[in-house]
Structure formats: C-alpha cells, structure tokens
Amino acid sequence: MAEKKVPYQVNGRQFEGMVVYDDNVRAKRPAIFMQPDWKGVCADTIAQARIVAGKDYVVLMADMFGAGYGDQPKTREQLAAGMRAVHDDLAFTIACGGKACDTLLAEAGRLGLVEAGRTAAIGYCAGGGFALEQARAGADFKAVVVFHVTNPNPVVPGTPCNIKGRVLAVHGSADPVTPKPMMDAFEEEMTNAKVDWQVMMFGGAVHSFCDPTANAGPTRYDAKLCRKSYMLMLDFFAETL
Numbered sequence: 386m387a388e389k390k391v392p393y394q395v396n397g398r399q400f401e402g403m404v405v406y407d408d409n410v411r412a413k414r415p416a417i418f419m420q421p422d423w424k425g426v427c428a429d430t431i432a433q434a435r436i437v438a439g440k441d442y443v444v445l446m447a448d449m450f451g452a453g454y455g456d457q458p459k460t461r462e463q464l465a466a467g468m469r470a471v472h473d474d475l476a477f478t479i480a481c482g483g484k485a486c487d488t489l490l491a492e493a494g495r496l497g498l499v500e501a502g503r504t505a506a507i508g509y510c511a512g513g514g515f516a517l518e519q520a521r522a523g524a525d526f527k528a529v530v531v532f533h534v535t536n537p538n539p540v541v542p543g544t545p546c547n548i549k550g551r552v553l554a555v556h557g558s559a560d561p562v563t564p565k566p567m568m569d570a571f572e573e574e575m576t577n578a579k580v581d582w583q584v585m586m587f588g589g590a591v592h593s594f595c596d597p598t599a600n601a602g603p604t605r606y607d608a609k610l611c612r613k614s615y616m617l618m619l620d621f622f623a624e625t626l
Contacts, residue, residue, distance in 0.1 A: 386435045389496075392452065393488040395481045401452040402426065402485050404493050405434040405444040415503035415626045416493055418445045418486045418526070420512030422596060423468040427455030429598050430509075436615065437507065442622075443498045445489035449481050449515060468511045468535075475518060475540050482519040503527065503626045505550070507618065509595060510562075511535045513554075523547040528625040530555070530618045532595045535562055537571040546578035553583045553621045555614045557590025561603045585617055 387408040392401050403426055406414070417437055421430035426448050434444040448454070449471050459467070471478055486504075493499045505528040508516035513531030520529050521539060527550040531537070534554055539546075552575060556568060568584065575582035587610050593599035594607040595614055 386438065388431065389492070391489055391492045393484050395484050396477070399452045400448040400450075400481065400485065402448045402489050403431065403434070403446040404489055404496070404498070405431065405438050405446060406442075406493075406498055407438060407440045410440050413498060413500045414441055414443050415505065415622070416445055416490055416499040417442045417622075418447065418489070418504060418506040418516075420447050420449070420482065420506070420508035420516045422510035422512050422593075423464045424459075424598075425450040425455040425467075429596070430455070432597075433509065433595070437618075441619075443493050445486065445493060447482055447485035447489070447512075447515075449478070449485070449512075472511065472514060472536055472540055475544070478515055478518050478540075479522045482515055483522075483524065486519070486524065505529065505622060505626060507531070508534065510593060513537065514540075517548075517552075518544075520548045520550070520552070521546050523549065526550045528553070528621060530621060532614055533557060533560060533563070533590075533592050534571075535592075537563060537567055538574070546574055546580065548575075548578060548580045551581040551583075551621070551625050553585065553617065555585045555587070555617055557587050557592065557594060557610075559589050560592045562592040583621075585614075587613075 438444040513534030514536030593604035594610040
C-alpha cells in the first residue's frame with residue numbers, strides 16, 4: 386500500500402491529509418473520502434484506511450486537527466477537547482472538510498488513480514459526524530457510510546439537510562455515546578429530507594467496535610462486528626458507486 390501525504394491550508398493553519406492506495410493496481414478506482422476518529426491522521430487510523438482501500442478503492446484521509454496532531458499520544462480529555470473544537474464550529478467543519486476533499490481528490494486525479502464522479506465518504510465516531518455535516522451542506526458524495534457515529538445530528542438545529550447520495554449508518558444498540566434517541570432523531574431527519582438511508586444496528590454492541598485500540602467500557606473493539614461492518618460498506622458501495 387502506498388501512502389502519500391498531501392498538505393493544505395485552512396484559515397492560515399497547516400493541515401496534512403493522506404492518499405492511501407494499492408500502487409500495484411493500474412486501473413482507476415472510486416475515491417473514498419475518509420474522516421477518521423478523534424485521533425486524526427495517525428498510525429491507527431492509517432491502518433483502517435489501508436483496509437478500506439484494498440485493491441478496489443483510493444482512500445482520501447482528511448486532517449481536521451492540524452498537521453502533526455496524530456503524531457503524539459493524547460489523553461481522552463485532550464482528544465475530547467480537540468474533537469469539540471471542530472464539532473462546535475460548523476463553518477470550520479465544512480470549510481476544512483471541503484478543502485481536504487478537494488485537495489486530496491485533485492492529487493489522486495493527478496496521480497491517475499480515481500474515476501471522476503465516483504466519490505463516497507466514510508466516517509468513524511466523531512469523523513462520522515463531520516462527514517454528515519459535509520453531506521448536509523451538499524458535498525457531492527454518491528454514498529456516505531458512518532461507523533458508530535458520534536454527533537449524528539446537526540450541531541446547529543434546523544440546519545438544512547441537502548444530502549445528495551445514499552446514507553448507511555452502522556451502529557451498536559448499546560452505544561452510550563450516541564444512544565437511541567439521537568439515532569431516532571437522525572432517522573427522522575433523513576426521512577424528512579427524503580434521503581435514501583439505512584441503519585444497521587448490531588444488538589448489544591457499544592461504541593468504537595471498528596477501532597482496535599478501544600478496549601474498555603463504553604468503547605470496545607469487536608473484530609467480528611468490524612468485519613461485518615466492512616462487508617456492509619463494500620456491498621453498499623457496489624450497489625451505489
């Protein structure tokens with residue numbers, strides 16, 4: 386797998402996303418714009434990007450926290466503070482996510498990797514919320530897949546839902562971070578906006594079942610559920626892209 390760092394600037398700040406792909410494949414592939422969890426671009430989330438990319442996709446990893454953010458370990462309190470700073474600033478979320486997608490997509494196109502018009506988005510935890518905010522703002526994603534999403538509802542109540550593509554949320558029924566009332570509100574929003582949406586609920590699962598570093602309490606990795614999640618994602622992409 387090849388990993389190419391790609392810098393960009395937003396509001397005078399430096400960010401560094403990444404293009405992840407199998408460089409043994411010569412054919413052009415769909416692009417998957419990835420919003421990682423609150424750890425940002427780091428070894429753990431790059432490993433997830435490699436799995437998603439495989440031989441069939443090119444993953445465009447967004448950096449929402451600033452160049453080098455993922456290089457240093459952080460406490461949960463520090464991670465939460467970093468996430469809230471992005472989540473609470475809708476204008477920044479849209480601007481940074483949009484700049485990341487445009488810049489990474491342009492670089493992947495320059496490298497001759499991607500097929501025009503075949504772009505989807507995925508997001509893990511907080512990244513799922515960021516991806517949904519971009520989609521609400523009208524980002525041209527054919528599909529959006531979010532895993533154990535944090536903050537599925539718009540940060541600004543009444544935000545218009547201009548999602549253009551299909552949406553799949555893969556979630557745990559016992560997730561204390563994003564409990565049922567929040568998912569119910571998300572489903573109502575999608576229905577009212579006439580979005581083609583699906584929610585796959587894993588019975589008894591908690592948060593972060595696709596994060597191998599999550600190992601306690603309300604956040605816990607589950608290899609079986611993670612594998613099922615990716616199978617659902619790939620099937621969804623096969624239908625949509």
